[in-house]
Amino acid sequence: MANKLMTRGEKAFAVFNYVFMALLCVICLYPLWYVFVSSVSDPVLLYAQRGILFWPLGQWSGRGYRLVMENPNIPTGFLNTLIYMGVGTVLNMGLTTMAAYGLSRKGCYWNGFIMKFIAFTMYFAGGLIPFYLMVKNMGLLDTYAGIILPVGVNTWNLIVMRTSFAGIPDSLEESAHLDGANDWTILWRIFFPLAQATVAVIALFYAVYWWNNWFNPSIFLSSKSKYPLQLVLREILLKNDTSSMTQVGSVGQSQQEQYRMLVKYCTIIVATVPILVVYPFLQKYFVKGVMVGSIKG
16 A cells, blocks of 8 residues: 555665665675685685685585684683683773763862863873883783773763763652662662663673774783784784694695685684674664764753
8 A cells, every 4th residue: 555655766765776776695604604605615616716706615624614613712702802802891991980970960079170171081182102011011911901091081982971871860860869879889779771772782892892903912812822812813814824823744745825815714704603693682782872872961
């Protein structure tokens, strides 16, 4: 019935939208599919492959993944990333939540000035060299703390969280105070659960940041035993360093160059898939949580 009420122009526009979105999906998904099918292809055929690829070449094989997992840097980097992501996300959420709650309360003195001062840091930073010198003078170089502590709070996430808390009725806080609850109880027992959509989105933003983080570790870390997975992946892709996975014994001397490309694709899959698995479980919070900052000032 709805289609009969549509004009010819509306039908044409709907068809265009469907076609455009289909093409957009293909453009976004094809690179992931290409990497996956390449990672399970025959390395000899893959080495000679040029152009578009829709299906694995030769017989499906997991040899590349076995070579990746034999590299000691991959499990170590994976563990380091989990440490950075776990500790970093908990610290980020704790600091962001407490700061947002305090700044969202009307009884907080100078909260407007403090928010402007915090927002200033979004547009103007001290620069990379002062940042490095600060971490160095604090004795945090080549430490886990040197990666986690300097980025304890993200300004944008703090603003979104504060906006979400500011939208909660003051009557809830007043009622809790009358019942004898302190600010700590009000924050974690009332405000935090009520803002679960925003909390979920910001927690995911922090987690994704830590999972993809490589720049600060590349500057502050000198020990490979503390490298996160993305920094290991960067060395493999940009420096073409796959020697630990394609060395003689695991792969024949004549096959090392052929397996080098296969190992790169497998490493990309290993580093990408875990964080992609998390998205479907938190997707329902995205629209509600992200739109908070655009609706209320």
